[in-house]
Amino acid sequence: MNFIQYILQNRGQVLELTLEHLWLVGVSTLLATVMGVPMGIAIAHRRGLDKPVLAGANIIQTIPSLALFGFLLPVPWLGARADRLAILALTLYALLPVIRNTYTGIRGVDPAVVEAGRGMGLTESQLLFQVELPLAVSVILSGVRVAIVISVGLATIAAAIGAGGLGEFIFRGLAMVNNQLILAGAIPAALLALSADVGVGWLERRLRPR
């Protein structure tokens, strides 16, 4: 278990890279949620919009991440700082699970409940905030959870373009054929993904409607 020794000896750097990693994942997930939830609501309400938007988000998902990072590198403002670029790419990847789960969650609300609410004189925004979103919240959160777990993994690749994060250890370890170094990046990343999964999962159960 040499890599534990290595982590302990370099705990300053491990902490720094973990924080960088968290920053990349946190900001991109936040952006994806802020954009994805309204998009999911919009396509759940407007028939005809759902197929193209979901297809678009799906297509983004199929672009290999290393290629997407490479594509975005020459873009003027973005390419100037690697972390900007990494955050944009991670946001794009995180969009699909957030949009899709918001869409599924809202569409899954019993239409009779929505109609009863409308029939009693709730406005469309009261219906959204008091009925649809509360009833869909656990499905939406499970989309956010998937997005976070994907992002934690993908963010390791961002180190290839110099955006930092735990991927630094992994790439360095690969170059030096040093397994301890690889594990020093991979294990904390896995722990991050796991704890995010457990944490959001807990929130999801707390907020689930009875």
Add this chain to the structure above:
Amino acid sequence: MLDEVPAIQFRDVAYSVRGVPVISGLNLRVRRGETLVLLGRSGSGKTTALKLVNRLLTPSAGEVRVNGVANGQDVVRLRRGIGYVIQEVGLFPHFSVERNIGLVPRIEGWPEAKIRARVAELLRAVGLEAKITSRYPHELSGGQRQRVGVARALAADPAILLMDEPFGALDPLTRDELQREFLSLQQRLHKTVVFVTHDLREALRLGTRIALMEAGRLVSVLSPEEFLRSTEPWVLAYVRAFGEGPQSSAIRGSL
């Protein structure tokens, strides 16, 4: 004698979905304080007619007037003035009984104390114990849920009540109980009620008048007594389908 303004009036109303007519040529007046039953089989257009009243559906032709005014303006206002009860579902599953009943008063901005008093009053009126206020719909029996649904529709004291097969999913005993309570409640409150059902016995028991619908058209509007004596083919068919003529003890008993 001046003809009073009907509570609800359908004027040459038609409703179609993608060119297929669901309702056509509907002319009907609902008098203030009466219980008008819309009777008909599945697909006859009775639920559609009901939803045209609170503008959940928009007529393709003609107009629906509520208290003498065409109902196309300000639908939110219109709906808050009309109680709406639907079969079994429709209670908000994530709201307690108290919040479900207090829904319209709350969005209308009533003070909390007044809402609480109103909820307690309504629970008594529909025969529920005060202790269930903090329960959630899934913790209630079917009969209790339906009572909460009626209480919720009555919350802001609307003059008009629309009921779409409210007792349809209940067992016969509970249904009988709720029908009896509906009658005694209606004797005190004198709401204008439009009640949709396919159950002839329920129609005869609760209705002051029965409007029989068939294939999107109004066949006739009759009092329960007239309904049983009518020789209109569709009325006869309906009465016969229930296996009972005017002589039937079950029907006479319910009158």
